[in-house]
Amino acid sequence: MSFTPGIPVPIGAIERELGRLWEESGESKTRASMINLAIYNEKEGSLERNSAIINGIAGDHAMRAILIQADPKAEGSNAEAWITMHCYVRGAQGGQVCSEQVAFQLEGQAARSLQSVVFSHLDSDLPLALWWQADFHPPIDGKLWRWVDRLLFDSRHWKNPKEQFDLVGQIAGLAETRTVLCDLNWARSLPVRQALAGIFDTPGTLPELQLIESLHLDHAPSHRTTALLLVGWLADRLGWKLTATGDHAHFLDSKGKTVTATLKETEGASISRLRLTSESSTFEVAREIGSDLYVTTAEGKALLPVNRMVRAPKEETKEILLAELARGGRHPLYMKAVKAIHDLL
Amino acid sequence: MSILPANPLREGIANRLSPEPCTLVIFGATGDLTHRKLIPALYNLAAEGALPPAITIIGFARREKSTEQFRKELEEATRKFSRTPVNDELWEQFASSIIYHQSPFDDAAGYASLAKEMEEADRQRGTAGNRLYYLAVAPDQFPVILSHLRESRLSTAAAGSWARVIVEKPFGKDLKSAQLLNSLVSEVFPERDTYRIDHYLGKETAQNIMVMRFANSIFESIWDNNHISHVQITAAEPLGVEGRAGYYDTSGAMRDMIQNHLLQLLTLTAMEPPTSLSADAIRDEKVKVLRSLRPLCGEDVFKHVVRAQYTAGLINGQAVPGYREADGVPKDSTTETYVALQVNIDNWRWAGVPFFIRTAKRMPKGGTEIAITFKGVPRVLFNQGSEVLDENVLVIRIQPDEGVSLRMSAKMPGSSLRIEPVKMDFHYGTSFGKATPEAYERLLLDAMSGDATLFARRDEVEEAWTFVDGIEDAWKTRSDDLAFHTAGSWGPAEAADLAARHGVTWRRM
Numbered sequence: 095m096s097f098t099p100g101i102p103v104p105i106g107a108i109e110r111e112l113g114r115l116w117e118e119s120g121e122s123k124t125r126a127s128m129i130n131l132a133i134y135n136e137k138e139g140s141l142e143r144n145s146a147i148i149n150g151i152a153g154d155h156a157m158r159a160i161l162i163q164a165d166p167k168a169e170g171s172n173a174e175a176w177i178t179m180h181c182y183v184r185g186a187q188g189g190q191v192c193s194e195q196v197a198f199q200l201e202g203q204a205a206r207s208l209q210s211v212v213f214s215h216l217d218s219d220l221p222l223a224l225w226w227q228a229d230f231h232p233p234i235d236g237k238l239w240r241w242v243d244r245l246l247f248d249s250r251h252w253k254n255p256k257e258q259f260d261l262v263g264q265i266a267g268l269a270e271t272r273t274v275l276c277d278l279n280w281a282r283s284l285p286v287r288q289a290l291a292g293i294f295d296t297p298g299t300l301p302e303l304q305l306i307e308s309l310h311l312d313h314a315p316s317h318r319t320t321a322l323l324l325v326g327w328l329a330d331r332l333g334w335k336l337t338a339t340g341d342h343a344h345f346l347d348s349k350g351k352t353v354t355a356t357l358k359e360t361e362g363a364s365i366s367r368l369r370l371t372s373e374s375s376t377f378e379v380a381r382e383i384g385s386d387l388y389v390t391t392a393e394g395k396a397l398l399p400v401n402r403m404v405r406a407p408k409e410e411t412k413e414i415l416l417a418e419l420a421r422g423g424r425h426p427l428y429m430k431a432v433k434a435i436h437d438l439l
Numbered sequence: 440m441s442i443l444p445a446n447p448l449r450e451g452i453a454n455r456l457s458p459e460p461c462t463l464v465i466f467g468a469t470g471d472l473t474h475r476k477l478i479p480a481l482y483n484l485a486a487e488g489a490l491p492p493a494i495t496i497i498g499f500a501r502r503e504k505s506t507e508q509f510r511k512e513l514e515e516a517t518r519k520f521s522r523t524p525v526n527d528e529l530w531e532q533f534a535s536s537i538i539y540h541q542s543p544f545d546d547a548a549g550y551a552s553l554a555k556e557m558e559e560a561d562r563q564r565g566t567a568g569n570r571l572y573y574l575a576v577a578p579d580q581f582p583v584i585l586s587h588l589r590e591s592r593l594s595t596a597a598a599g600s601w602a603r604v605i606v607e608k609p610f611g612k613d614l615k616s617a618q619l620l621n622s623l624v625s626e627v628f629p630e631r632d633t634y635r636i637d638h639y640l641g642k643e644t645a646q647n648i649m650v651m652r653f654a655n656s657i658f659e660s661i662w663d664n665n666h667i668s669h670v671q672i673t674a675a676e677p678l679g680v681e682g683r684a685g686y687y688d689t690s691g692a693m694r695d696m697i698q699n700h701l702l703q704l705l706t707l708t709a710m711e712p713p714t715s716l717s718a719d720a721i722r723d724e725k726v727k728v729l730r731s732l733r734p735l736c737g738e739d740v741f742k743h744v745v746r747a748q749y750t751a752g753l754i755n756g757q758a759v760p761g762y763r764e765a766d767g768v769p770k771d772s773t774t775e776t777y778v779a780l781q782v783n784i785d786n787w788r789w790a791g792v793p794f795f796i797r798t799a800k801r802m803p804k805g806g807t808e809i810a811i812t813f814k815g816v817p818r819v820l821f822n823q824g825s826e827v828l829d830e831n832v833l834v835i836r837i838q839p840d841e842g843v844s845l846r847m848s849a850k851m852p853g854s855s856l857r858i859e860p861v862k863m864d865f866h867y868g869t870s871f872g873k874a875t876p877e878a879y880e881r882l883l884l885d886a887m888s889g890d891a892t893l894f895a896r897r898d899e900v901e902e903a904w905t906f907v908d909g910i911e912d913a914w915k916t917r918s919d920d921l922a923f924h925t926a927g928s929w930g931p932a933e934a935a936d937l938a939a940r941h942g943v944t945w946r947r948m
Binding site: 284289292293332 | 448450452457493529563564567866
């Protein structure tokens with residue numbers, strides 16, 4: 095059976111039809127919303143995929159979801175819309191909490207007019223998070239991004255990361271926006287960053303951070319940018335400057351010593367191993383295939399051995415999205431990390 | 440205060456202070472609190488990687504048992520009480536940081552061997568000489584434990600380290616005993632290293648009171664006697680004494696609930712904006728509220744306070760015995776299980792605004808809330824004639840079903856002008872699906888991080904006792920004021936009369 099993204103409605107009557115949907119759904123359902131989450135995609139079948147993602151996260155993060163499947167290169171102009179709700183049982187009384195979803199299929203001029211066609215259907219006064227599942231195209235249009243409170247994207251999927259990171263940098267630099275950039279790839283690396291940071295919370299290990307000589311990362315195929323963002327983060331945090339690119343990237347640390355970074359593609363989690371080595375110590379965060387735990391270790395002549403496990407979150411896109419939405423806030427180190435590895439992209 | 444230099448990898452990862460490596464010693468480690476709350480909270484923190492890797496937990500208790508046996512008991516309890524499922528591997532690793540230390544509390548040798556164990560943890564696990572002592576014992580055990588900690592020099596941290604103590608409520612049973620207890624603690628630990636736990640302050644919604652008031656301009660500008668008619672703070676529970684009769688009968692609702700939890704909620708509701716978010720800036724403002732409470736003593740107590748006890752009745756359709764019929768309760772007990780009081784805060788903001796506080800056992804329904812009732816609109820336009828409009832009421836629900844609701848008036852659709860109250864309701868559970876951490880998780884992490892914001896300061900505790908003692912002293916002079924109400928009812932008629940004298944009706948929750 096073919097997928098339909100809900101009840102077809104005229105675009106001019108979306109709010110009225112949503113109201114009718116609520117009236118018909120009875121009093122046991124509660125309308126809830128914390129944000130507008132718009133998802134923009136230019137590929138066939140994206141409405142079905144994204145509707146499944148919304149269905150998977152709406153129970154944890156109530157929202158008005160706006161799905162857009164656009165073909166801006168099509169001739170003419172065409173716009174269709176559908177509405178539906180995602181409901182979840184909550185509480186001892188078994189009441190249902192529901193998030194609304196509006197799906198758009200836009201072609202031609204309509205697809206190039208998101209502000210008027212789509213953004214007029216936001217739940218007013220709630221922030222807008224826009225998940226851009228397509229490439230960014232120059233020139234960057236400040237008028238579009240001005241509407242957006244949080245711009246989500248996933249640099250893992252970019253075929254030309256250097257160009258795309260540069261465009262993201264332009265969005266970040268737009269004077270008229272206060273858009274928070276949220277790279278899901280950066281969010282994906284957060285548990286590894288947390289686990290690694292935890293190793294250096296002790297007085298014995300902390301000084302070793304300034305003595306790191308090499309960095310080794312095992313990453314899954316198609317997760318090279320995830321690994322590079324981690325390298326950039328460490329370089330920024332520890333004051334390393336990139337001096338040579340290639341199979342082994344070389345950095346100079348703050349004392350002028352060379353730090354070598356090696357990336358290796360291997361099956362498993364997006365980042366299955368991150369190892370830092372100094373002359374006398376090794377620090378590692380590792381996740382075995384299929385495991386839902388990170389194991390962190392610190393070993394060295396002058397160190398008390400550290401060996402602990404922490405929960406590793408699921409790596410499905412919806413889990414990462416949910417974690418990112420729940421976390422909120424700005425990401426002040428993100429563009430610094432990107433800058434630190436720009437020449438490795 | 441943090442002693443370690445900052446870890447550069449922590450920046451941008453967490454917007455809170457990082458807990459420091461330490462040895463946590465739990466006195467009373469075989470008790471209910473350790474099994475139901477402390478260890479499940481620590482397990483969840485460890486599983487999330489929120490605890491420092493070097494943490495060591497030493498359970499100090501009198502009973503004979505091995506570390507293995509202790510860990511097994513804790514595992515069973517954690518599987519039962521943890522808010523997240525227990526992962527075998529994670530538990531195994533977490534349990535390896537737990538040691539059982541058997542000793543009577545009054546045995547100096549037990550503290551000497553504890554010192555050795557902690558030094559060993561410093562060497563083997565890197566706990567860095569930091570000590571956190573948790574007194575999860577009855578207050579009558581505090582003196583002996585504290586004096587031994589001092590005599591064995593365990594309360595004094597080595598240079599570059601810290602030693603802190605967490606004290607569980609009750610902080611005394613009156614002002615005198617609280618002062619004694621505080622003096623005792625302060626002889627051993629300075630105030631900055633003393634953390635008095637009131638777990639209500641660790642609840643998300645209690646923390647949200649300040650956010651709601653001071654992060655929203657619309658509330659703070661009407662948060663005063665020009666706009667607010669009265670405030671009701673209620674903590675109700677359907678349970679009886681449930682095996683706590685020994686403690687409860689000597690305490691009563693006033694000491695068990697009002698002196699700590701409800702006066703804390705009152706201070707958060709009534710305080711002025713603090714100058715910063717530092718622990719002392721916030722607690723300074725809370726103390727000012729307590730100091731501004733109009734004292735109740737002598738005959739005033741019987742005008743402003745109602746105490747009562749529940750008798751046999753029905754809860755959820757089930758027959759329940761009266762308080763005096765409960766196991767362990769004397770048949771002639773005069774301990775109050777219900778208290779309702781009306782207090783005044785004598786400062787510029789709250790002059791003339793009555794605050795009603797109520798707590799009770801065996802209520803038809805459980806819940807804790809703060810209800811702020813605003814003044815009615817002038818009797819012109821829509822408020823004329825015999826129809827009086829309902830006032831706006833802002834309700835902050837602390838538990839369960841945490842959230843905020845606002846009652847307002849709206850025109851009913853139709854050709855005639857009929858105005859009815861409607862409710863705008865925000866539920867944490869519907870908007871934030873994420874499970875909220877247990878209060879003890881937050882509080883333990885704060886104590887390890889040196890953040891005392893959510894802990895009661897000495898002067899807060901003593902000011903609260905000063906207020907409560909006036910009432911308790913008056914009660915000692917009479918017993919004929921004790922009222923009775925049926926279990927499953929909303930309280931005695933005397934409480935309704937107390938509110939009615941101010942033109943107020945107690946809220947049905």
